[in-house]
Amino acid sequence: MHYIIIGGGVAGLSAAIALGKRGEEVDLYEKESHVGGLCTNWSRPPYTFNGCMHWLLGSSSGTSFYDMWNSIIDIDKLDFIYHEVRMEMPVRARNARGEYAAFRLFSDAERLRSHLIENAPEDSTLINRFVNAVCMASKHLNVLPPLWNKGVFGNFRQALTMTSMLTVLDIVRYFGKFTTHTFSEQCVSEWLKEVFRRLYTTPTPMVAVVFSAAYANRGVAGYPIGGSAALTHLMERSIPSNVHLHLSSPVTNIIVKRGKATSVILEDGNEVSADHIVSAADWYWTMNHIVVNGKPYEYKEPSLPLYHSYCTLNLGVHMPMDGEPHFQRLLLDEPLLSPDGTMYEEVELEVFNFDRSLTGGDTTRTCMTINLPTHEGGFWIDLYRDNMQKYRKKKNILAGKLLQILSMHYGSEFAMSIEAAILATPATYHRFTNNHLGSSQGWQPSLNVVRQKGDVGMSVHDIKSLSLCGHWTMMGGGLPIAMRSGLLIP
Numbered sequence: 001m002h003y004i005i006i007g008g009g010v011a012g013l014s015a016a017i018a019l020g021k022r023g024e025e026v027d028l029y030e031k032e033s034h035v036g037g038l039c040t041n042w043s044r045p046p047y048t049f050n051g052c053m054h055w056l057l058g059s060s061s062g063t064s065f066y067d068m069w070n071s072i073i074d075i076d077k078l079d080f081i082y083h084e085v086r087m088e089m090p091v092r093a094r095n096a097r098g099e100y101a102a103f104r105l106f107s108d109a110e111r112l113r114s115h116l117i118e119n120a121p122e123d124s125t126l127i128n129r130f131v132n133a134v135c136m137a138s139k140h141l142n143v144l145p146p147l148w149n150k151g152v153f154g155n156f157r158q159a160l161t162m163t164s165m166l167t168v169l170d171i172v173r174y175f176g177k178f179t180t181h182t183f184s185e186q187c188v189s190e191w192l193k194e195v196f197r198r199l200y201t202t203p204t205p206m207v208a209v210v211f212s213a214a215y216a217n218r219g220v221a222g223y224p225i226g227g228s229a230a231l232t233h234l235m236e237r238s239i240p241s242n243v244h245l246h247l248s249s250p251v252t253n254i255i256v257k258r259g260k261a262t263s264v265i266l267e268d269g270n271e272v273s274a275d276h277i278v279s280a281a282d283w284y285w286t287m288n289h290i291v292v293n294g295k296p297y298e299y300k301e302p303s304l305p306l307y308h309s310y311c312t313l314n315l316g317v318h319m320p321m322d323g324e325p326h327f328q329r330l331l332l333d334e335p336l337l338s339p340d341g342t343m344y345e346e347v348e349l350e351v352f353n354f355d356r357s358l359t360g361g362d363t364t365r366t367c368m369t370i371n372l373p374t375h376e377g378g379f380w381i382d383l384y385r386d387n388m389q390k391y392r393k394k395k396n397i398l399a400g401k402l403l404q405i406l407s408m409h410y411g412s413e414f415a416m417s418i419e420a421a422i423l424a425t426p427a428t429y430h431r432f433t434n435n436h437l438g439s440s441q442g443w444q445p446s447l448n449v450v451r452q453k454g455d456v457g458m459s460v461h462d463i464k465s466l467s468l469c470g471h472w473t474m475m476g477g478g479l480p481i482a483m484r485s486g487l488l489i490p
């Protein structure tokens with residue numbers, strides 16, 4: 001069969017490699033001059049900024065994601081780092097000893113348990129319930145992907161994992177009732193209340209918190225040295241010869257005739273036919289560019305909230321930054337008001353002192369990133385389109401405020417050490433990848449995504465020979481989900 005794939009992000013690349021290995025003829029069209037989509041690095045010599053990757057689920061054995069990655073690439077070729085402490089955060093409330101103690105999100109579940117009980121012994125029962133769930137989940141990580149897609153009793157393999165399923169369902173039954181915010185209300189200790197409330201920048205389902213803690217505890221989600229591009233370069237090198245990669249080749253329309261997708265139109269006007277068309281591009285882009293018998297496709301708008309986008313400030317500094325936490329939250333004395341109207345009481349700061357490949361091995365230089373999650377992608381995208389001067393001005397205002405925060409934190413000489421700076425906004429993500437409103441992971445994870453699967457899954461109503469893959473097509477988003485959806489193309 002001849003396949004056309006639209007989009008060379010992680011989903012499109014995964015689909016291309018899997019189909020190519022199956023012996024299919026594949027043409028992959030990517031609008032940019034490089035593959036990767038959101039999973040990319042930005043180069044400002046001597047600095048390389050990691051555009052996405054914090055951690056990659058399936059980096060080592062222990063989940064079925066490892067086997068899935070290995071079915072398309074030799075994932076062991078990547079050099080992964082597993083942080084002992086995933087995040088550090090100062091806490092405003094006092095702990096049980098009346099002290100101001102920082103919270104450390106230890107990867108090891110038992111160290112996390114001791115740390116929490118030491119600071120909030122009055123909540124031992126709740127802490128034990130949480131950490132026990134993390135430990136139980138750690139033993140049953142393999143069950144999740146089969147459960148997501150095929151239904152509980154879908155096949156023999158699932159029947160074999162019955163005990164795992166019951167354990168997972170037990171965790172989901174209890175923790176499914178809570179988000180980080182509502183769980184924090186269960187705590188007696190003001191310190192622990194604050195820890196859970198601020199664990200993530202937005203209220204996050206506690207089931208997701210338990211499972212990501214379990215991934216960290218099992219050491220199955222690491223950061224690859226070299227960042228995002230380390231993964232996508234490996235994927236690009238693994239493309240079989242029967243897959244033809246067309247870079248700088250935007251697709252403008254998907255043509256459907258008599259209920260079947262038959263071809264795509266390229267930006268240069270050429271029409272290319274195939275037996276099967278796969279859109280690994282943004283869900284909204286796909287729906288808005290299907291042409292059925294000469295007319296735009298009419299689709300049902302899903303009532304699903306989007307995952308947030310980001311404003312990110314990437315800095316290259318001529319400072320070693322040794323000993324700095326790799327990921328921390330900085331509490332702000334005064335809230336930061338972004339030009340898009342989002343108010344931040346704290347900011348996330350990543351210091352890549354653990355990956356010197358990003359500075360070409362130079363240990364006197366360091367890359368840093370401040371991440372500001374935002375749901376106001378439309379503000380930046382409209383401004384970029386309508387008024388470039390104003391867009392730049394607003395970006396400069398935000399960058400200035402962030403640099404002020406860093407100078408207060410590191411001292412006034414910090415500004416002098418900055419050699420490179422890039423501020424990305426949702427308009428940047430949208431421009432380079434077409435992701436709707438700059439969403440960083442598709443839909444916000446919720447059971448509604450599963451309920452609406454018929455509307456937002458991997459196929460399109462009434463259209464044959466058209467499949468969708470990518471972080472918009474399955475609950476959870478992120479790199480492993482993008483990859484997995486690519487492997488499921490029929």
Ligand SMILES: Cc1cc2nc3c(=O)[nH]c(=O)nc-3n(C[C@H](O)[C@H](O)[C@H](O)COP(=O)(O)OP(=O)(O)OC[C@H]3O[C@@H](n4cnc5c(N)ncnc54)[C@H](O)[C@@H]3O)c2cc1C
Pocket residue numbers: 006007008009010011012029030031032035036037038039051052053054055056057249250251252280281282285310312429432433434435439440441442469470471472477478479480482
């Ligand atoms: C700041 C940030 C941090 C993140 N951190 C993590 C993390 O630590 N771990 C994790 O698992 N996930 C993380 N993610 C999420 C992850 O990056 C995405 O979920 C994943 O990369 C999505 O892959 P995709 O292939 O589905 O989509 P995309 O990466 O959006 O790929 C779509 C591709 O289609 C191309 N395209 C679009 N329209 C067309 C067209 N008309 N013609 C041709 N090509 C087209 C685009 O150029 C792009 O290459 C992060 C995301 C961001 C933004």
